[in-house]
Amino acid sequence: MTRRGVIVLIAGVAGVSAVGAALWPQFSGAKRLTHPWPILARELLPMDAAEWPALSGRCDAALAERGRPLDASSRVAGFEWDEIGILSGRDLQAVHAALAETIAREFGEGRVLVVDRWVLSETQAAMCALAGRAVAGSG
Amino acid sequence: MAFRDLLERPLERDVETDLCIIGAGAAGLTIAHMFEGSRLRVCIVESGGRAFDEAVQDMYRGENVGVRYGLETTRLRYLGGSTNHWTGVCGLLDPVDFEPRPWASAPGWPISLGSLLPYYERAHDVLDLGAFEYDPARVAPERKFPAFDPRKLVVRLLRLSAPTRLGQKFADELASSENVLCLLNGSVVDVEVSGTGRSVSGVRVATLNGDDSRVRARAFVLACGGLENARLMLHSSASPTGLGNASGLVGRFFADHLHHPGTSYVVTRGDWWRVFQRVDRGGTRSTPTICLGDEVQRSERLLNARLGLAQTDPKPEARAGAVCLSIFGNVEQQPSEENRVELSDQRDALGVRRIRLRWSPGELDQRTMERSSIILAEELGRLGLGFVRLETMLDSAAFRNRVRRASHHMGTTRMSLEPAAGVVDTNCRVHDVDNFYVAGSSVFPACGQINPTLTIVALAIRLGDHLGDRLE
Numbered sequence: 357m358t359r360r361g362v363i364v365l366i367a368g369v370a371g372v373s374a375v376g377a378a379l380w381p382q383f384s385g386a387k388r389l390t391h392p393w394p395i396l397a398r399e400l401l402p403m404d405a406a407e408w409p410a411l412s413g414r415c416d417a418a419l420a421e422r423g424r425p426l427d428a429s430s431r432v433a434g435f436e437w438d439e440i441g442i443l444s445g446r447d448l449q450a451v452h453a454a455l456a457e458t459i460a461r462e463f464g465e466g467r468v469l470v471v472d473r474w475v476l477s478e479t480q481a482a483m484c485a486l487a488g489r490a491v492a493g494s495g
Numbered sequence: 496m497a498f499r500d501l502l503e504r505p506l507e508r509d510v511e512t513d514l515c516i517i518g519a520g521a522a523g524l525t526i527a528h529m530f531e532g533s534r535l536r537v538c539i540v541e542s543g544g545r546a547f548d549e550a551v552q553d554m555y556r557g558e559n560v561g562v563r564y565g566l567e568t569t570r571l572r573y574l575g576g577s578t579n580h581w582t583g584v585c586g587l588l589d590p591v592d593f594e595p596r597p598w599a600s601a602p603g604w605p606i607s608l609g610s611l612l613p614y615y616e617r618a619h620d621v622l623d624l625g626a627f628e629y630d631p632a633r634v635a636p637e638r639k640f641p642a643f644d645p646r647k648l649v650v651r652l653l654r655l656s657a658p659t660r661l662g663q664k665f666a667d668e669l670a671s672s673e674n675v676l677c678l679l680n681g682s683v684v685d686v687e688v689s690g691t692g693r694s695v696s697g698v699r700v701a702t703l704n705g706d707d708s709r710v711r712a713r714a715f716v717l718a719c720g721g722l723e724n725a726r727l728m729l730h731s732s733a734s735p736t737g738l739g740n741a742s743g744l745v746g747r748f749f750a751d752h753l754h755h756p757g758t759s760y761v762v763t764r765g766d767w768w769r770v771f772q773r774v775d776r777g778g779t780r781s782t783p784t785i786c787l788g789d790e791v792q793r794s795e796r797l798l799n800a801r802l803g804l805a806q807t808d809p810k811p812e813a814r815a816g817a818v819c820l821s822i823f824g825n826v827e828q829q830p831s832e833e834n835r836v837e838l839s840d841q842r843d844a845l846g847v848r849r850i851r852l853r854w855s856p857g858e859l860d861q862r863t864m865e866r867s868s869i870i871l872a873e874e875l876g877r878l879g880l881g882f883v884r885l886e887t888m889l890d891s892a893a894f895r896n897r898v899r900r901a902s903h904h905m906g907t908t909r910m911s912l913e914p915a916a917g918v919v920d921t922n923c924r925v926h927d928v929d930n931f932y933v934a935g936s937s938v939f940p941a942c943g944q945i946n947p948t949l950t951i952v953a954l955a956i957r958l959g960d961h962l963g964d965r966l967e
Contacts (some may be wrong), residue, residue: 402762402882404814441571457878463876464644468869475872480882 412488520576522934523718543573555849563596569902575662583658592943600640721904739925763881
């Protein structure tokens, strides 16, 4: 790689990081990729994070009843997740945009669930289930 | 002096007049105002005086079967009637309200919305509403309303009266009238028919100090409100089942609007919702509001509903920093034969049997309230504007007991083409009786989502035109 190429690459990485930090200040710490579902959930779910653990199981149940259970091979809006909901190595801005688009589409298609009186799209219910587990898993 | 307080100056003889109007509320005063200065003699019989009186109001007390309904607190019995406490919210019925809706046992109106529009326009003058305009985009062109799917949700306009107190508005006119006599503190205690039973000969008027007299007229208009109209017809000595009750439908199909209890709310960001705040322009006031679209009502077999949004305190269970908006508004109630005004065995101070009201919200009412909130959630979620948390009451018992009603009394003398299907015809004349008319929301065969007063006044003007043609 040429010296010019290295400079462009560094500048590019710095720029992306700055934009990302501005959009999601939560990502700017050392643990920023530890639990992305909770971070995304804060943006895309209506309830306070303290509600997630209690809602997690109910969201699981509601999704199962809908015939869309979360399991090891599940994807949420096309993204794979591990057992505590880590999406390491993903471009979280892209994930956020894709999730928001999926959620909006599901609302438009009437693909909603009522969980503890919250009207959630199927993807929001999955996120809530995962976020609740992640919060519980992280102690 | 066209006011005559019967407690101060009893009648020396029976009154003979062209038109007798029973009740000086929104409908009765509107009709009387139309005939002011005409060649016709008009007599209004008002149970109350010019101000609230506990003893008169007590005649509204009654019994409840089912959910408690404040018979004595949801209406007022003195000059101006319930316009003395109304909030001034006005609007047009929606096209779907006029259609037969078999899933809701709603027969539809036997007249069209189009035929009512000229009367709605004239009603604007009575209620001091200003220009006749119901297009939100024309009233508030600078506001960018959410791009709802019009099959599901539409933005309509409410118009806000001051609110006009009709008793005050027309008091001077009545006081100086030469052809309109307004009897105060005289309660109609019986409607009497002629020998054939096909026409009303007169009404008996009694006072709380024991005087008794009659008003005879060529035509009568019963305009006492949606509960009292049925009560007086049922109580009439005309027949064992009352007046004009061959169909057995007098008193049936009582309906009110149901209010969202205010515990559903939207979690959102920003201030997009401010487009639904009041518009004050050119001396008139309006409020854009969200209503269920006609198409979703048909496709999902729902009743009509409207959904207002108002900022409320942040909710602890909502995400931090969110703006919370409570959801309020009217849900139409399904017309049900079981919701009805009957006569109690108890009597009021003048011997008229009190009302026994059987009333309860039903399953379709509940489903419409819940589903309308979810439809709002779907549309706000689709547009990325926010998310909804529903009411705290999801089981039917809690719904019946906690739901609030709007105190709009409708449906008890419904309009129909066929005598077997209702109580009054399309001119608001009682089917079986040649000269007896009913004015007010008791003639509504379906009530939609909109508050009733503008429609009451529009129908009263329409009836006034008809009576003018007939009597002159």
